[in-house]
Amino acid sequence: xxxxxxxxxxxxxxxxxxxxxxxxxxxxxxxxxxxxxxxxxxxxxxxxxxxxxxxxxxxxxxxxxxxxxxxxxxxxxxxxxxxxxxxxxxxxxxxxxxxxxxxxxxxxxxxxxxxxxxxxxxxxxxxxxxxxxxxxxxxxxxxxxxxxxxxxxxxxxxxxxxxxxxxxxxxxxxxxxxxxxxxxxxxxxxxxxxxxxxxxxxxxxxxxx
Numbered sequence: 001x002x003x004x005x006x007x008x009x010x011x012x013x014x015x016x017x018x019x020x021x022x023x024x025x026x027x028x029x030x031x032x033x034x035x036x037x038x039x040x041x042x043x044x045x046x047x048x049x050x051x052x053x054x055x056x057x058x059x060x061x062x063x064x065x066x067x068x069x070x071x072x073x074x075x076x077x078x079x080x081x082x083x084x085x086x087x088x089x090x091x092x093x094x095x096x097x098x099x100x101x102x103x104x105x106x107x108x109x110x111x112x113x114x115x116x117x118x119x120x121x122x123x124x125x126x127x128x129x130x131x132x133x134x135x136x137x138x139x140x141x142x143x144x145x146x147x148x149x150x151x152x153x154x155x156x157x158x159x160x161x162x163x164x165x166x167x168x169x170x171x172x173x174x175x176x177x178x179x180x181x182x183x184x185x186x187x188x189x190x191x192x193x194x195x196x197x198x199x200x201x202x203x204x205x206x207x208x209x
Contacts, residue, residue, distance in 0.1 A: 005037065006051040015058050028070045029060055030077055034158065053194065060200070076203050077196075086120060086206070087113050096120070096205055101127035104140060117202075118155065122147040124202050125161055125193055134165065134190050135170070143172045150174050153194075163190040 012019060025031050035057075037048045053157045057077070064073060092102060101123050105115075115123075125147060135143065147161060151174060156175040163170065166187040183189055 004051045005039075005048040006054065008049070009048040011027060011049055011054060011058075015055070015062075015198070017058060017062075022133075025061060025070070029074045029171070030070065031057060032158070044186050053197070079199055084115070086115050089113075089191065091115060091120065096202075096207075098129040098131065100130055100137065101140075104137065104144065107141075117146070118151060121195075121199060121202055125195070125198055128193070130192055132191070139163075139170050140171070146172050147174060149152065159195050161191070161193040161195060164188065165190050 005013070008022070010020075012022065022031070026033070026036065031054070035049050035054055037050075038045055039048055040046075061073060065092065068076075086096075088102070088105070091097060092099075097120075105123055108109060109150070123145050126144045129135045129143065130137065130140050143161070143163065151159075154176060160175055160177050162173040162175065162181065164173070164187050165171070166184070170190070177194070181189070181192065
């Protein structure tokens with residue numbers, strides 16, 4: 001499942017932005033350096049981008065650029081989680097995650113009230129999977145515990161949460177982002193979540209509260 005690429009020329013035509021805007025956003029760190037992929041073609045060196053990610057990022061920038069400064073957007077899109085601590089009460093009141101996800105949290109951690117950004121991120125990701133209907137609550141607990149254990153090792157890096165299922169057995173992986181993911185025959189790719197995208201979503205949700 002190698003990621004689909006889009007050329008710079010196609011990107012500019014499809015999104016209606018200019019060459020200058022694209023590289024200004026790069027300089028301001030709204031678009032990660034690693035998304036600018038240089039490849040040899042029959043016409044020479046050309047720049048390509050991961051299609052799904054760059055289109056989603058540009059759409060989000062266009063939606064928000066009239067409301068927020070580029071520096072504010074850069075802070076929102078930064079891969080490092082914000083130094084945020086919320087209480088369980090605030091999370092419930094602002095509906096950041098579903099009641100089902102909050103019950104999962106309470107079942108596992110009891111009366112603890114303060115929730116760090118990293119802990120909330122793991123709950124937010126599991127909540128998205130539960131809402132999709134693709135996983136059970138028990139699978140959600142396993143995924144949450146795995147993410148809680150291993151994400152600190154990859155924090156600040158571009159990584160993906162991958163959920164696979166074969167013959168009723170679910171396996172989850174947390175890996176540094178790679179160009180391709182190849183799965184054995186008979187296994188189903190249940191979900192592949194690009195963690196920095198959900199960090200952006202969560203930061204935006206918190207800032208709008």
